[in-house]
Amino acid sequence: MRIAIDAMGGDHAPDVVVTGAVEAAREWEDTTIVLVGDSAKIDALLGKDKPANVIVRHASEVIESDDEPVKAVRRKKDASMVVAGRMVKDREADAMITAGNTGALMTMGVLVIGRIKGITRPALAPMIPTLNGTGMLALDLGANMDSSPEELVQYAIMGSIYRNKVHGVHQPKVGLLNVGTETMKGNELTKAAYPMLEQAPVHFIGNVESRDVLNGPCDVMVCDGFAGNIMLKALEGAASTIFSALKTELTRSFMTKLAAVILKPGLMKFRRSFDYSEHGAAPLLGVDGLILKSHGSSNAVAIKNAVRQARIAVKNELVRSISTEFSNGSEM
Template structure:
């Protein structure tokens, strides 16, 4: 399989992207990595040697984090993100990974790679941590700020296929994020979406509240991108606050430092559970090719784990499965 990596996108580009690509190429020699970006910038970062299963595809431009997505994709035809998208569209790569501008990546998915026929809006679907380590797949968490009930139904269908094909989960439970668990709770969007999902063949468990998600009261959490992105950022902020507070408290005295030393294995496990780097990347579901979105501040390990996620999705025939289910063919 061939996986393209947008080497110029993200806060730590290109160094972290190149280092992560090198690690992935070494770990999975059956996977061909294509680093897309400015050759003159990337090559010095490969001074230690370039594996046989890694190549550079030159792209003279890059899309900045603050650029307007549609204008950036249309004007910068030779940007690393657009070139990587073209590789997927033209079959030169089986999937792509980017830590760049989320809006631009969404636009590239639509304008460069294209939507799966029958899908109206793609959705960003990251994993959220849970106490039992199985996680909850949540979508949409930021690809589309507005949604219709029909979009939420499609999110539920794509999320179910992802959990089955990538995570091997049989008959995963679908929950609709809401302000209460009663069937008629919420706004007009959630009420209408509730009825649509309930009438489908999916394993729908009804409305779920945000406070229960980390206990995995569902396997797939459905919401519109505006609400979902707020949920995601709130959880990231809470995780950061918790870890900083614990560090401060355990540093107050000799006694607390001793306690911290005793609890260190458990604390490290907690940190790993809440660390986005462990998951690597979130798929953009609904586009006609595998696109994985890394966190903007991803380091080399996060990029390496993104390649791992992409490999699993490709081995599970994720995109063909979604296409077949939606088209009915």
């Protein structure tokens, strides 16, 4: 198995990317890690103790976080992200991982690798942590601001296959993000999507309200990227505010500091459950190759976990399973 990693993508690249890749290579010796990017910088970080299953593929350009996606992908032919994508397209790599520009990744996935036949738009599908510890796959959370009812059905099918193949969830429960649980609640999009999801080859449980998301009401939640991204950022902001307020209160006096010592193990465990690094990366579902998008602020642990995630997806033939499902008539 060969996994290409965009060594230049992300807020802390290439340092943490290389560190995470090396840790992954040492744990899974049967996997070849291809670090794509500035070979001089990468080699300097690897040093003399480079694992035998880590190789470097030089790329002379980098797509920056503020680059316009379409122009960057078309003009920067030798950008690390684009080179890694071509490796997947040409079957030189079984998967690719990047913490780089999300818009550029979406564009690269469509223009360089291409969509699976029957898929209208690929969707970014991150895991949202839940209190029961199982997490919930949500798509789309920002790759596409607008979606059609047919595309929400495609998201549901792809998300269900991912939860089954990568997480081993039998008959994943699918929910539709809405403003109420009643059947005819919502806007024109959700009203049109609801009956279509009922007829789709998924285990549809109905509407899900955002206030219930962290309780894990379903295994897969579908929504358009606009609503999904607002919900995600609201959750992130709320979690950050709560942890900050707790820290302030627990350091206010001697007694609260004493209480903090007792509560610390439980609070740390709770905080880790909301840590993106523990969940690895979000798959870009719908492209004809395995692409995983790590958080822009990913640390080495997140990169290593993304490799673990990619290995499972490759072994369970995720992309082929999605392609087969849609070639058998699930396309809308």
